[in-house]
Amino acid sequence: MDLSLPRGMRDLKPxxxxxxxxxxxxxxxxxxxxxxxxxxxxxIEMLQTLEAKSGAGIRDEVYHFxxxxxxxxxxxFDLTVGLTRYVISNRGLPLPIKIGAFSGMWRYDEPQYGRYxxxxxxxxxxxxxxxxxADAEIVDFTSTLLDKLGLKEASIEIGDRRIIEEFIRxxxxxxxxxxxxxxxxxxxxxxxxxxxxxxxxxxxxxVDREALSRLTEFGSLKGKPERVLDSLVNEGLQQIEDMTRLxxxxxxxxxxxxxxxxxxxxxxxxxxxxVFEVFENEKRNLGALAGGGRYDIxxxxxxxxxxxxxxxxxxxxxTILALSKREETGVESKRVFIGYVGEDMAGVAAEIxxxxxxxxxxxxxxxxxxxxxxxxxxxSKSASLFVIVGPRDYAERKVTLRDMESxxxxxxxxxxxxxxxxxxx
Amino acid sequence: MDLSLPRGMRDLKPxxxxxxxxxxxxxxxxxxxxxxxxxxxxxIEMLQTLEAKSGAGIRDEVYHFxxxxxxxxxxxFDLTVGLTRYVISNRGLPLPIKIGAFSGMWRYDEPQYGRYxxxxxxxxxxxxxxxxxADAEIVDFTSTLLDKLGLKEASIEIGDRRIIEEFIRxxxxxxxxxxxxxxxxxxxxxxxxxxxxxxxxxxxxxVDREALSRLTEFGSLKGKPERVLDSLVNEGLQQIEDMTRLxxxxxxxxxxxxxxxxxxxxxxxxxxxxVFEVFENEKRNLGALAGGGRYDIxxxxxxxxxxxxxxxxxxxxxTILALSKREETGVESKRVFIGYVGEDMAGVAAEIxxxxxxxxxxxxxxxxxxxxxxxxxxxSKSASLFVIVGPRDYAERKVTLRDMESxxxxxxxxxxxxxxxxxxx
Numbered sequence: 001m002d003l004s005l006p007r008g009m010r011d012l013k014p015x016x017x018x019x020x021x022x023x024x025x026x027x028x029x030x031x032x033x034x035x036x037x038x039x040x041x042x043x044i045e046m047l048q049t050l051e052a053k054s055g056a057g058i059r060d061e062v063y064h065f066x067x068x069x070x071x072x073x074x075x076x077f078d079l080t081v082g083l084t085r086y087v088i089s090n091r092g093l094p095l096p097i098k099i100g101a102f103s104g105m106w107r108y109d110e111p112q113y114g115r116y117x118x119x120x121x122x123x124x125x126x127x128x129x130x131x132x133x134a135d136a137e138i139v140d141f142t143s144t145l146l147d148k149l150g151l152k153e154a155s156i157e158i159g160d161r162r163i164i165e166e167f168i169r170x171x172x173x174x175x176x177x178x179x180x181x182x183x184x185x186x187x188x189x190x191x192x193x194x195x196x197x198x199x200x201x202x203x204x205x206x207v208d209r210e211a212l213s214r215l216t217e218f219g220s221l222k223g224k225p226e227r228v229l230d231s232l233v234n235e236g237l238q239q240i241e242d243m244t245r246l247x248x249x250x251x252x253x254x255x256x257x258x259x260x261x262x263x264x265x266x267x268x269x270x271x272x273x274x275v276f277e278v279f280e281n282e283k284r285n286l287g288a289l290a291g292g293g294r295y296d297i298x299x300x301x302x303x304x305x306x307x308x309x310x311x312x313x314x315x316x317x318x319t320i321l322a323l324s325k326r327e328e329t330g331v332e333s334k335r336v337f338i339g340y341v342g343e344d345m346a347g348v349a350a351e352i353x354x355x356x357x358x359x360x361x362x363x364x365x366x367x368x369x370x371x372x373x374x375x376x377x378x379x380s381k382s383a384s385l386f387v388i389v390g391p392r393d394y395a396e397r398k399v400t401l402r403d404m405e406s407x408x409x410x411x412x413x414x415x416x417x418x419x420x421x422x423x424x425x
Numbered sequence: 426m427d428l429s430l431p432r433g434m435r436d437l438k439p440x441x442x443x444x445x446x447x448x449x450x451x452x453x454x455x456x457x458x459x460x461x462x463x464x465x466x467x468x469i470e471m472l473q474t475l476e477a478k479s480g481a482g483i484r485d486e487v488y489h490f491x492x493x494x495x496x497x498x499x500x501x502f503d504l505t506v507g508l509t510r511y512v513i514s515n516r517g518l519p520l521p522i523k524i525g526a527f528s529g530m531w532r533y534d535e536p537q538y539g540r541y542x543x544x545x546x547x548x549x550x551x552x553x554x555x556x557x558x559a560d561a562e563i564v565d566f567t568s569t570l571l572d573k574l575g576l577k578e579a580s581i582e583i584g585d586r587r588i589i590e591e592f593i594r595x596x597x598x599x600x601x602x603x604x605x606x607x608x609x610x611x612x613x614x615x616x617x618x619x620x621x622x623x624x625x626x627x628x629x630x631x632v633d634r635e636a637l638s639r640l641t642e643f644g645s646l647k648g649k650p651e652r653v654l655d656s657l658v659n660e661g662l663q664q665i666e667d668m669t670r671l672x673x674x675x676x677x678x679x680x681x682x683x684x685x686x687x688x689x690x691x692x693x694x695x696x697x698x699x700v701f702e703v704f705e706n707e708k709r710n711l712g713a714l715a716g717g718g719r720y721d722i723x724x725x726x727x728x729x730x731x732x733x734x735x736x737x738x739x740x741x742x743x744t745i746l747a748l749s750k751r752e753e754t755g756v757e758s759k760r761v762f763i764g765y766v767g768e769d770m771a772g773v774a775a776e777i778x779x780x781x782x783x784x785x786x787x788x789x790x791x792x793x794x795x796x797x798x799x800x801x802x803x804x805s806k807s808a809s810l811f812v813i814v815g816p817r818d819y820a821e822r823k824v825t826l827r828d829m830e831s832x833x834x835x836x837x838x839x840x841x842x843x844x845x846x847x848x849x850x
Binding site for chain 2: 001002003004005006007009010011012013014016017018020021028032033034035037038039040041042043044045046048049052063065066067068069071073082085086088089094096098099104106108117118126128129130131133134136137140144248249251252253254255301302303335346347348350351353354357360361362363364365366367368369378381382
């Protein structure tokens with residue numbers, strides 16, 4: 001029968017899943033050290049909850065349907081909405097709360113190479129404070145996680161929409177909200193297009209070319225925090241208090257690889273303060289590996305304008321791509337296969353296997369009663385060591401150990417098998 | 426706004442999620458030792474794939490809908506279907522293959538106390554052999570996993586539908602397929618009802634009371650493998666070859682807590698040979714924690730009648746319930762909170778925090794700029810140790826360490842802080 005998957009779906013194959021579990025384990029460990037508690041919000045939400053963040057337009061991008069009770073429900077498209085809903089609907093939680101998740105989600109995007117309609121993110125959020133110290137904690141967490149994952153070349157690029165808005169209002173003299181939004185969208189393009197392309201794209205949109213040109217120049221301001229802060233001061237901008245305090249806090253925490261980038265503008269109807277994105281410098285065309293910022297507006301929409309929220313989310317698949325660039329191929333762990341000659345030896349082979357497994361050694365065993373030749377052929381694909389349990393050896397309490405690469409064989413007393421395997425693995 | 430979840434949905438709260446992650450980590454470790462590779466099959470399948478196992482009747486129990494492309498799709502209701510589809514559609518895989526998964530799934534059941542429409546299972550399968558050695562490997566895996574989880578009192582109860590069928594045919598002289606199915610369904614009730622209740626329920630269904638009575642008596646046959654096998658031999662039954670070989674193989678592997686139970690009859694249109702269920706003896710009313718068996722019929726439906734399949738799946742939520750019975754409450758890990766007096770000390774506190782975290786110590790820090798009194802009040806809910814960074818102490822390169830339980834405080838030189846925290850945690 002036709003066993004194809006719905007368009008945009010895929011399996012996480014063993015090698016992909018192993019990489020995912022390595023990222024998950026690292027995330028869990030860093031969350032523990034930083035004091036983020038982990039949870040998993042419901043994968044199915046009422047559609048209206050999913051729409052709260054971005055409006056009904058999100059319907060085009062989410063899997064939604066009527067459940068058998070006639071309710072409009074949808075699959076989560078991120079973890080932030082669910083985490084925010086959880087914190088806001090559980091009034092007894094002590095605030096501020098540091099909470100995170102690592103799970104799959106669904107988006108009905110047009111599938112592209114390496115992009116699926118089901119994917120994983122890690123997510124860490126702090127609810128219950130508007131202090132910039134919480135933003136510093138989020139950036140520090142992000143930096144530590146990247147480091148522990150092995151992405152030593154990743155850089156965290158921080159912007160602040162309020163600073164660009166101030167530049168537009170005070171330096172370019174523009175106060176029309178729509179014009180400001182158009183200009184901000186143009187700045188947002190700078191990561192993917194060069195200044196000339198952006199100028200050309202927006203020239204026809206009733207945007208003053210001179211203003212756009214000055215703004216894109218400002219949006220290109222990027223570099224070491226102190227240097228960028230100096231430039232902002234020289235521009236006479238006032239809205240740099242949070243940025244200055246964030247830079248100080250990150251310095252106290254010795255967070256490396258932080259860059260200020262005035263071109264970082266994310267989710268204009270969503271983020272309200274500091275925003276940041278993470279790029280792998282050697283593979284910037286992968287896009288941002290993670291992004292975050294302050295989004296006090298979501299708790300406000302959910303009815304808690306006092307709460308405040310800041311956080312970060314990262315794409316697991318993209319992170320794995322960035323890692324595989326650096327590590328080259330994943331190292332297949334060496335394995336042991338226990339085979340046997342003749343049906344009478346099956347029980348002995350099983351007993352030897354069980355003993356080794358109880359001692360924590362990863363051991364495979366023949367489970368389909370094939371001939372030794374077939375066992376060897378099969379094991380050659382997965383095992384580096386092959387133990388042959390045969391009646392003659394066994395009469396002397398020995399087994400034959402075969403190195404699958406060289407083909408070399410040696411007879412080993414049973415009581416020495418564990419030590420020999422350990423020294424060879 | 427209304428933030429309620431769809432009926433039957435819930436969040437996995439931090440304490441539940443932590444328990445889930447403990448089960449996941451144990452599962453991953455045992456899978457590694459046994460040589461099962463892990464993956465995650467697609468969460469969304471074509472509806473026809475989901476129906477292959479149980480027919481269109483499954484529609485009532487699955488979340489299904491038309492996607493935006495008009496395709497009938499559904500959320501997975503187990504992991505076995507996806508794993509089987511994966512193995513069968515990837516012809517290049519070396520067989521036999523040992524493969525498993527640990528993930529969430531959805532069923533549109535009527536929600537009950539402690540039962541949700543979204544839940545987790547672990548799953549381990551062997552495809553590509555019909556040998557009983559593979560069934561032994563699955564039972565051994567199950568037993569080892571239960572042991573590593575800490576469920577030392579769990580017992581694995583093994584049955585074989587073919588043996589009961591032979592009893593019905595040869596000893597009760599019934600050969601009508603429908604009658605046989607009705608009788609098997611009656612036996613399946615014996616775990617939840619006593620013999621008299623089952624007799625009463627089925628008396629009106631055109632089933633011979635004498636036959637049913639003898640069958641339920643046979644279905645009550647349960648105990649140590651050798652004793653039950655002897656009884657089967659005494660009954661003159663022939664279909665006991667697989668069971669005998671399985672018992673021998675499990676003995677060679679020293680698998681403890683195995684019972685034969687002729688009343689174990691699972692998924693009558695699905696399982697084809699050995700079947701088993703796992704019960705926690707002190708909490709049998711939780712129902713089976715796991716169940717499995719041989720289901721050669723599913724690969725057959727998917728077009729590979731030669732392949733063979735045997736496996737096991739366990740309910741993570743139920744396992745956690747069984748564990749919490751034994752462990753009583755989960756032990757909250759002790760935590761450290763770094764607070765400070767006065768805004769000037771925020772940077773110093775952040776630096777101390779970062780240093781401790783880099784050394785792997787789980788440390789929380791004040792991130793909302795509150796007064797020391799408020800910090801202490803907040804930390805009392807989560808931390809056992811509180812470090813106060815204050816200007817006077819800091820001038821002497823010291824901090825104050827407060828035991829949150831006793832209230833005792835002592836001044837500690839900064840360079841001794843890590844060692845003091847380690848010895849107290």
